[in-house]
Amino acid sequence: MEFPGIILDTSTIIQIQKPARNILYDMLIVGAGPAAMSAAVYAARKMINLAILTIDFGGLMNETTEIENYLGFQNINARDLVSRFEEHVKSFEIPANYGVPVKEIKKKDDFFSVFLEDGTVYSGRTVIFTTGERHRELRVPGGRDFVGKGISYCATCDAPLFRDKKVIIIGGGNSAFTTALDLIRVNAEIILVNLMKEWQADEILKQRVKKYEKIHFLDNHEIIRIEGKDKVESCIIKNRDTGEEKRIDIDAIFIEIGLLPNSAPVKNLVELNEEGEVIVDCLCRTSVRGLFSAGDVTSVPYKQIIISAGEGAKAALSAYDYLVRTSLI
Numbered sequence: 001m002e003f004p005g006i007i008l009d010t011s012t013i014i015q016i017q018k019p020a021r022n023i024l025y026d027m028l029i030v031g032a033g034p035a036a037m038s039a040a041v042y043a044a045r046k047m048i049n050l051a052i053l054t055i056d057f058g059g060l061m062n063e064t065t066e067i068e069n070y071l072g073f074q075n076i077n078a079r080d081l082v083s084r085f086e087e088h089v090k091s092f093e094i095p096a097n098y099g100v101p102v103k104e105i106k107k108k109d110d111f112f113s114v115f116l117e118d119g120t121v122y123s124g125r126t127v128i129f130t131t132g133e134r135h136r137e138l139r140v141p142g143g144r145d146f147v148g149k150g151i152s153y154c155a156t157c158d159a160p161l162f163r164d165k166k167v168i169i170i171g172g173g174n175s176a177f178t179t180a181l182d183l184i185r186v187n188a189e190i191i192l193v194n195l196m197k198e199w200q201a202d203e204i205l206k207q208r209v210k211k212y213e214k215i216h217f218l219d220n221h222e223i224i225r226i227e228g229k230d231k232v233e234s235c236i237i238k239n240r241d242t243g244e245e246k247r248i249d250i251d252a253i254f255i256e257i258g259l260l261p262n263s264a265p266v267k268n269l270v271e272l273n274e275e276g277e278v279i280v281d282c283l284c285r286t287s288v289r290g291l292f293s294a295g296d297v298t299s300v301p302y303k304q305i306i307i308s309a310g311e312g313a314k315a316a317l318s319a320y321d322y323l324v325r326t327s328l329i
């Protein structure tokens with residue numbers, strides 16, 4: 001979808017100034033999904049001296065096609081929404097280090113050191129940690145061998161490769177049904193396989209997907225092996241009630257079986273819950289003073305763009321309050 005009068009240029013944000021290593025920033029934002037970008041806008045408007053450290057811009061939004069539940073847009077292409085977020089952040093000229101993951105965050109006295117995978121270290125008085133989630137892997141024989149050779153975790157990226165082909169989608173939630181919509185667009189024959197008896201996706205998505213003629217639903221089934229020579233050719237599927245196993249010839253398998261929080265950089269620093277999510281209170285405070293967290297990586301339920309953006313704004317305001325109250329700015 002085009003927006004008259006707005007130039008959506010995603011390349012320019014990558015060229016923005018890099019953060020300086022010898023500066024003590026008031027705030028370091030880790031990640032650049034909706035939580036981080038919202039935090040950045042709120043912090044920049046408070047004139048906080050900040051920098052962004054991230055692998056990419058957009059986070060999980062880069063993996064979907066259409067967004068229909070972000071207030072103000074009945075339907076917007078996900079890349080366009082990311083571009084709009086980027087444009088907004090870019091207007092504040094915030095320095096950003098792009099492409100290198102943060103490895104670990106440590107705190108000494110009142111200061112944080114953020115260590116990147118390439119050995120670079122940045123220092124900050126506060127950190128807003130917003131690293132989101134990653135896909136849960138399918139752990140069956142063949143599950144690792146064929147990633148990129150018929151096994152995909154990203155329908156937005158890979159659905160066009162399987163036009164008119166026969167594919168399996170594993171999962172029963174919103175992501176599985178959104179993946180189905182991407183594959184319907186390329187006229188694939190789809191088998192949706194769910195471990196559970198219930199399909200957990202939103203009713204509106206279920207209704208839309210069920211209209212498609214070339215889709216089959218297999219609940220209470222699991223994939224136990226993926227086979228092929230150089231790429232996926234078939235899989236063995238098991239009925240969890242009867243134990244019956246059968247082989248299905250297939251061109252691709254899309255895996256949508258949930259997400260895991262990217263909390264490793266803070267696992268030795270803050271309190272995590274059993275799922276590995278960063279525990280936050282209603283002000284986005286973690287168990288460590290000065291370290292705030294927002295979005296999908298946290299214990300806040302309902303992982304959605306609008307929720308991450310709202311939490312990101314809250315984290316920035318909370319961090320600002322902390323800086324002011326502790327007379328750090």
Ligand SMILES: Cc1cc2nc3c(=O)[nH]c(=O)nc-3n(C[C@H](O)[C@H](O)[C@H](O)COP(=O)(O)OP(=O)(O)OC[C@H]3O[C@@H](n4cnc5c(N)ncnc54)[C@H](O)[C@@H]3O)c2cc1C
Binds near residue numbers: 064066070101131308
């Ligand atoms: C297929 C799919 C479809 C979806 N559809 C919708 C939808 O229609 N509507 C909706 O509201 N939500 C949807 N979602 C959910 C939505 O995308 C997420 O809730 C949202 O993106 C979370 O925002 P976030 O900022 O918390 O994390 P993310 O978007 O995951 O961003 C995390 C950021 O952290 C960075 N990062 C991660 N690890 C590190 C590290 N070690 N060092 C530095 N940076 C790091 C990443 O590069 C990224 O920039 C969908 C998700 C998926 C997977």
